[in-house]
Amino acid sequence: MERPSQEPVASAMERTVQPSERHAELALREAAVLMAPIARWLLRHGVPYNAFADMLKSVFVSAAREELELGGARPTHSALSVLSGVHRKDVRNLETSPEPPAAPRSVSLASQVFTRWITDPKYRSAHGKPRRLLRSGADNSFESLARAVSSDVHPRTVLDELLRLGLARLDGDDVVPTRASFVPSRQLDELTALFSSNVSDHIAAAVHNLTVEAPKYLEQSxxxxxxxxxxxxxxxxxxxxxxxxxxxxxxxxxxxxVDADADTESDVRMRFGVYFYSEPVKRPPEASRTTKPTTSAPAPRGKRSRSTHEK
Missing domain, CATH: 1.20.5 (Single alpha-helices involved in coiled-coils or other helix-helix interfaces)
Known part of the structure; x- marks a missing residue:
């Protein structure tokens, strides 16, 4: 059956952009906007910047490999390093040992301290539950617990973060855990996987539209x-x-x-989705705004309003 002409075809791609300082500047500028909610999501799950940066090395190397193979080039360690910007030694290590980093490197210090608190027998009661701890002291206190995990950050800072996350509360001079486990539920696991798949495909459609000379995917708002x-x-x-x-x-x-294509050997997947989001608009203080000329008619009573359909 002939493929409809309006459908994006991955096999006949021609780039609409070429690497340049201007294109890199544009991409990085908007990547900061894309990354803001991702950073918020990571922080709420206890993932610090250094763990995310380490993980990104493998993501960049994998993407570089796909780009080289699409262009017919051999993805050598040197070629992967040049394209991705990841050091050749790190590329080689990723190729020979692609396992993810150990758990302590992938979670925040506060999460590490809380995990130690609820799992180490030294800080658990006879019934196996994490004990309330004195805020300070040389032994079996929250201070000693935090310092046992890391001496680089003051225990008070770690405590403030646990209080903010709702993992602990203060009761006089004691620090009390508010939960006895720190394991994501199966439902959260499934919802997180669905979230990453949905958002990944949405961004992939937009990247295709911005960088490939081919029929465009639906991506409007x-x-x-x-x-x-x-x-x-x-x-x-x-x-x-x-x-x-x-x-x-x-x-x-x-x-x-699906029924019509059951007897074919083709295996192309699709995803169709929709989203809705709202939040208060963050406007700069009136005194710091920069006045720019405009040809639009002013909104009534000084109130700015806009309604646009993205084409």
């Missing part, structure tokens, strides 16, 4: 500001209703296509 919470709630309900309709339509069509 409607956005507006100057709204009240009541209007946000109404728009959210409208978006959910639109998704219900689209979901039923796409699922029905997908089932038909």
């Amino acid at each position: 409607v956005f507006a500001d100057g709204l009240t919470p009541e209007s946000i709630d109404r728009l959210h309900l409208c978006a959910r209703s639109a998704w219900d309709s689209a979901f039923a339509s796409i699922v029905g069509e997908a089932r038909e296509r």
Whole structure:
């Protein structure tokens, strides 16, 4: 069956951008915007910057390998190092030992201290539960626990972070754990995997549209500001209703296509998704705003508002 002309074809790709200082500047500028919610997600899960940076080495090397192979080049250690920017020694180590780093390197110090607290028999009661600890002291105190894990950060700083995360509370001179385990539930595991798949495919579609000379994937949005919470709630309900309709339509069509393609050897996957998000607009103080000329008519009563459909 002939492939529709509007469908993106991965095998006939031509780049629309070439590496340059200007393209790198643009990509890094917008990558900071993309990474802000990812950084928030990582921090809320106890992942510090150094662990994320270590993990990114393997991600960059893997992406560099795919880029070299797409271009017909041999992905040698030197070629991978030049393209990815990862040191050749690190590339070689990743190729020979691709296992992820040990757990202590992949979690924050506060998480390490809490894990030690709930697992080390020294800090557990006869019933196997983590004990309340004196805030300070030479032995069997929160101070000694924190210093046993790391002497680089003051125990008070670690305690403040555990209090902020809700993993501990103060009761007079004692520090009391608020939970006896620190293991993500199966449901959270599944939701996290679904989140990464959804967001990854969304970004992959946008990257394709920005960098490849080929038919574009659907990747559009409607956005507006100057709204009240009541209007946000109404728009959210409208978006959910639109998704219900689209979901039923796409699922029905997908089932038909799966049945029609059952006897073929092709194995191409797809994903169709939708999202809705709202938050207060963060505007700079009036005194620090830079006035720029505009051809747009001013909003009434000095209130700025915008509603745009991305093409």
